[in-house]
Amino acid sequence: MVAICAAAWLVAVAALGTQTGVEVLGGMLGPLAVACGTWVATERTYRRHPERLTSLLVAAFAGKMVFFGAYVAVMLKVLALRPVPFVVSFTGAFIVLHLMEALGLRNLFADAAHAPR
DSSP states (O other), rough: OOHHHHHHHHHHHHHHHHHHHHHHHHHHHHHHHHHHHHHHHHHHHHHHHHHGHHHHHHHHHHHHHHHHHHHHHHIIIIIIOOHHHHHHHHHHHHHHHHHHHHHHHHHHHHHHHSOOO
């Protein structure tokens, strides 16, 4: 996830310039931090206590809603990033990283289904 975001950011800086690159980075950092944190917690919980995974994911969803609302407000109002590059990168990162999390969950469940009992 980090490598994909870093590569996308480098492409954005090369194509759009440093100022827009800062806004693109701001749009990517929140979703990346949340996706990495969620994935670490998900994998750890599934390996240790798989029965707790659903409650973890529901709590994470609620926490993400609050965090992302505050994150967007801070980035747009406090840091005064330009809305279009920020929102485009935030939305793209959010979608791609959640897709990666979903695929990771699928692989995690598939690995567990094929593991010897």
